[in-house]
Every structure is written in structure tokens, then in C-alpha cells.
Amino acid sequence: MKKLLLSALFVSSFVFALAPTPAPKQEGEVVYHNATIHIGNGKVMQGATIAFSDGKISRLGYFKSKWMPTDIDLKGKHIYPGLILPVTRVGLTEVDAVKATIDDKEVGQLNPNVRSIVAYNTDSEIIPTLKYNGVLLAQPAPSGGLVSGLSSVVQLDAWNWQDAAIKSDDGVHVNWPSATRPKFDMATFTLKTVENKNYIKQLDQIKALFNDAKQQSKNIKLDAVKPVFTGARTVFIHANKPKAIIEAVNYFQSTGVKKLVLVTGQAVLPIINFIKQTGIAVIVSSVHSTPQRKDMSVDAGYTTAIKLQKAGLLVALAYQGGMTMGSRNLAFTAGTLASYGMEKEQALQLITGNTAKILGIDKNYGTLEVGKSATLFISQGDALDMKGNIILDAYIDGRKLNLKGRQQALNQRYLKKYNK
Numbered sequence: 001m002k003k004l005l006l007s008a009l010f011v012s013s014f015v016f017a018l019a020p021t022p023a024p025k026q027e028g029e030v031v032y033h034n035a036t037i038h039i040g041n042g043k044v045m046q047g048a049t050i051a052f053s054d055g056k057i058s059r060l061g062y063f064k065s066k067w068m069p070t071d072i073d074l075k076g077k078h079i080y081p082g083l084i085l086p087v088t089r090v091g092l093t094e095v096d097a098v099k100a101t102i103d104d105k106e107v108g109q110l111n112p113n114v115r116s117i118v119a120y121n122t123d124s125e126i127i128p129t130l131k132y133n134g135v136l137l138a139q140p141a142p143s144g145g146l147v148s149g150l151s152s153v154v155q156l157d158a159w160n161w162q163d164a165a166i167k168s169d170d171g172v173h174v175n176w177p178s179a180t181r182p183k184f185d186m187a188t189f190t191l192k193t194v195e196n197k198n199y200i201k202q203l204d205q206i207k208a209l210f211n212d213a214k215q216q217s218k219n220i221k222l223d224a225v226k227p228v229f230t231g232a233r234t235v236f237i238h239a240n241k242p243k244a245i246i247e248a249v250n251y252f253q254s255t256g257v258k259k260l261v262l263v264t265g266q267a268v269l270p271i272i273n274f275i276k277q278t279g280i281a282v283i284v285s286s287v288h289s290t291p292q293r294k295d296m297s298v299d300a301g302y303t304t305a306i307k308l309q310k311a312g313l314l315v316a317l318a319y320q321g322g323m324t325m326g327s328r329n330l331a332f333t334a335g336t337l338a339s340y341g342m343e344k345e346q347a348l349q350l351i352t353g354n355t356a357k358i359l360g361i362d363k364n365y366g367t368l369e370v371g372k373s374a375t376l377f378i379s380q381g382d383a384l385d386m387k388g389n390i391i392l393d394a395y396i397d398g399r400k401l402n403l404k405g406r407q408q409a410l411n412q413r414y415l416k417k418y419n420k
Contacts, residue, residue: 026398052374082136105144114149231258
């Protein structure tokens with residue numbers, strides 16, 4: 001009897017830990033009236049109607065047609081496009097302290113052929129926490145080495161990686177080296193800057209890879225790089241020093257790479273005019289970070305994206321260097337920008353419409369427009385504010401998601417405990 005009880009407890013706990021089952025295909029039209037609809041392109045519609053069928057938005061605006069019994073009144077509620085999380089390790093890492101759950105990097109320095117999509121785990125317990133906060137699309141990207149590999153864009157409600165992928169192998173991720181590197185001094189317990197003795201060698205390795213790929217295609221690594229010269233694949237430059245950013249951008253543009261995206265933080269601040277002249281897009285990866293230098297303002301991290309946006313650049317937000325556990329808070333990084341002077345609808349663009357453009361999925365995602373995917377969520381209040389971000393329903397391609405999971409069950413459990 002004890003063995004049976006223990007077995008039952010084990011099975012029940014295992015089942016409880018499973019991610020919610022992916023939603024079935026949409027059947028019938030869904031219509032919402034009187035909603036505050038945030039388009040994702042800087043515009044907002046008050047008291048408007050949105051309808052979608054077969055996974056696509058069919059109507060959006062103001063209509064006088066008679067309501068059907070199945071229509072839903074959303075007066076006082078908000079509808080947003082699904083938030084997009086770029087350059088993340090979600091689905092590639094689960095528990096940082098457990099090596100067996102980490103699959104975001106490969107051995108070696110040059111791995112352009114490594115495909116993050118085949119390692120993407122749709123059963124990750126972190127993924128549901130993102131959906132509960134409105135993050136419905138992501139770009140799992142490899143890390144490590146000089147050339148980490150290929151990222152892909154996925155929707156976060158799928159049985160397997162094949163079903164999840166909406167744009168496979170969209171870009172090559174390059175970690176451009178710097179002439180200096182940080183080193184922790186155990187004697188003084190401070191972070192110091194020291195010379196990177198491998199700097200020239202590392203530069204030569206990256207350049208040799210891309211130069212060879214442009215001139216020939218003889219192996220799997222060169223084949224992975226070659227599409228960047230036709231515009232079929234983007235180069236994502238990861239660099240955190242102004243000099244390194246300038247070197248990387250100048251090199252790739254001189255070799256004829258068609259699409260470049262810079263992934264950085266405060267390092268871009270002294271060279272905004274240079275970035276503007278190059279016309280490349282920027283993904284700001286660390287909004288909630290301390291100043292990089294002593295002479296910087298305490299709010300440097302909070303205002304970096306604002307300054308880039310004011311300069312006329314195409315800007316998007318990632319979450320704190322690709323971290324997984326806190327990435328559900330992506331909306332609140334945009335909220336931070338709003339609190340520092342950016343218009344709310346502009347801040348929303350940095351995690352919806354702008355991100356979709358940078359990742360090349362704006363034909364179907366990122367904004368709420370007729371003909372585009374019905375990938376959206378309904379919030380009780382302001383989704384960029386922690387108090388207002390209470391998700392009532394969410395849809396991916398018109399499929400209504402199951403938003404009941406471990407966190408919600410624990411919340412209900414302890415509400416009962418304290419009679420609330």
C-alpha cells in the first residue's frame with residue numbers, strides 16, 4: 001500500500017510539472033468589442049472591435065454591425081500584440097546550476113553551423129511563465145565562443161521544435177572581441193580591466209571564417225555563413241565596447257554583409273552618431289543595469305534605448321543579456337523606459353513591432369493589423385506596469401492558450417491558506 005501511495009504521489013507530481021498542452025487550431029470567429037487596442041506601431045484605438053478567424057485578424061476598427069451572441073464586451077480591458085523576446089536562452093537552458101539542463105553553447109570558438117532550434121525544448125517550465133506575462137514569441141540564440149551559431153524565431157505554444165519554428169536559422173551570432181577584458185581581482189575584490197592577449201588572434205579567426213565563406217563554400221561551417229552575403233541571413237553582432245562595435249560594423253559592411261543587427265548595452269552611447277550613419281538596428285540587451293563607467297549617469301541603462309530611439313534608429317529590447325528566469329519581465333523593461341520619458345506606445349513598439357521588423361517576421365507578427373496573425377493577449381490593465389499586467393486570455397495564431405500552470409496553482413493554494 002505504501003509503495004502504491006508513493007508511486008501515485010510521484011506520478012501526480014510529475015504530471016503537475018508538465019507544461020500546459022498546446023492549444024488546438026482555432027474554430028469559428030472570435031470577436032471582442034469596446035477594447036482599448038494597442039496596435040504595436042505607436043497607435044492605440046479606444047473602444048474598438050477586433051475579430052479573428054482561421055488564425056488571422058479579419059476585422060479591426062469601429063463597426064455598427066449587430067452583435068452576435070458569441071461576441072465579447074471588453075470594456076475597460078486592453079488588447080496587445082504578443083510580446084517578442086529576442087536574443088534569449090529560453091528553451092535552451094533550464095536550471096543554471098544543473099549542467100545537464102544547459103544546451104546553449106557548443107565546444108570551440110567557431111560554430112556558425114550550430115542550430116539552436118534543434119536544441120529548443122518546448123517542454124521547458126520557464127516558457128509558461130513567459131506566456132502568463134504576454135511574451136508569446138522568442139528568438140532562442142546560442143552563446144559562447146567567437147561565432148556562436150544560428151538562432152531561430154519560435155512561437156511559445158508547440159508540441160515540438162518543428163511546430164514552434166516560425167523562422168528557422170534567421171541569423172548568425174558573432175561575439176566580437178575587445179582589446180581589453182574584465183578580470184576580478186581577488187586581492188581587492190574589484191573588477192579590473194586587463195589586456196586581452198588573444199585579441200588579434202580572435203579577430204583573425206572571425207575574419208578568416210567570413211572571408212572564406214564569401215569566396216568559397218566547401219564545408220558545413222562556410223555554408224552556414226554564406227547566406228549573410230545575399231541577405232538571406234542576418235549577422236547579429238554582440239559587442240560591449242565602443243571601439244569593438246565600430247570595428248565589427250566597419251568590417252562586416254566592408255565585406256558586403258547585407259543585414260546587420262547590433263546587440264549591446266550602454267557601450268553604444270558614445271557612438272550613437274556612428275550607428276545612425278550606418279543605419280543598422282540595435283537590440284538593447286540590459287536596460288536594468290548599473291552604469292558601465294564612473295562618469296556615467298546612474299540612469300544610463302534606463303535611457304540608452306530612449307536616446308537611440310530619439311536619434312531615429314530602429315531599436316528593440318532584449319532581457320538582461322539573454323537571461324531566462326527573469327525574461328517574463330520583458331514588458332516591465334519597456335515600462336521602465338516609459339517612466340523615464342518615452343511615450344507608452346513607443347515603449348511598446350520596442351517589444352512588439354520594432355522587434356518583429358528586426359527579426360524579419362513583421363509580415364505576420366508584431367502589430368495588430370487585418371491579415372496578420374492573431375497573436376495577442378488581453379490584459380486587465382496596463383501591460384507595461386506590474387500592477388496592470390494581469391493577463392486574462394492569450395492567443396497564438398488564433399489558438400486560445402491554456403494559462404493555468406504551476407504558478408497559478410500555487411497562488412490559489414496560498415490564497416486559500418490566508419483566506420483571501
